[in-house]
Amino acid sequence: MEANVEVVAERKCPIETVIHIVGGKWKPLILWHLLDSNKRFSELEKLIPEVTQKMLTQHLRELENNRLITRTIYPTVPIKVDYSLSEYGLTLVPVLKVMCAWGEIHNQMNSSVRVPARVGVQI
Amino acid sequence: MEANVEVVAERKCPIETVIHIVGGKWKPLILWHLLDSNKRFSELEKLIPEVTQKMLTQHLRELENNRLITRTIYPTVPIKVDYSLSEYGLTLVPVLKVMCAWGEIHNQMNSSVRVPARVGVQI
């Protein structure tokens, strides 16, 4: 990671902005767990067993750089770090809730119905 | 694309579902434009000049398979096809709106403020 500032590309479509910010493979889960309470690095590892350390670190960094989460370092030995939603991150919560609600409905629909693809209306 | 039904993976976090559905590189833009009105394939190409035909087709197919959009074929010569939000797709609109609203605010913030990355609170 060369530059210390993230280049915020010009996104004409604000939806893309949101996708870019919460769209990483593990970011929804991370935010999901932080929604509950602050979490240490090792706690997140346990809560999301499939994630590798590298990806957890990387996604936490991105969320941090986007100011959604706060990283607090306790310079004890051994070191302790915990992550929490920032004030700004909290403003995203309603958005996440709405997404969740729709996602749940969609999941339910698709658990019962197999999607018949490519129907293709003809006129 | 082998199977004609999409395997809907078990997603514990509904946010991931939404990301999966609208998170393709070009999907937000496509939906964005369809939000306005029905669009023909060639219209979408003009509205999103950077997309290749292949990717436009692919993402339209995925949106169609997820039932968010409807593909209507007019077998004229030359053929005419147009895409529109389906009824189900319309249920996603409020979600998109909320995402848009937050995304716009975030974009404005980041257009004026350069993000100072990795502040790292110490205690």
Add this chain to the structure above:
DNA sequence: CGGGATCCCGGATGATACTG
């Protein structure tokens, strides 16, 4: 404990040419 540094793969994306 909480990472960083490297190497690597596969799927996502792109470029180009062709077609019903």
Add this chain to the structure above:
DNA sequence: CAGTATCATCCGGGATCCCG
């Protein structure tokens, strides 16, 4: 017009090892 087919490329993500 609205795609499909093929080949090339890029990059997110994983595996592994190392470090203060």
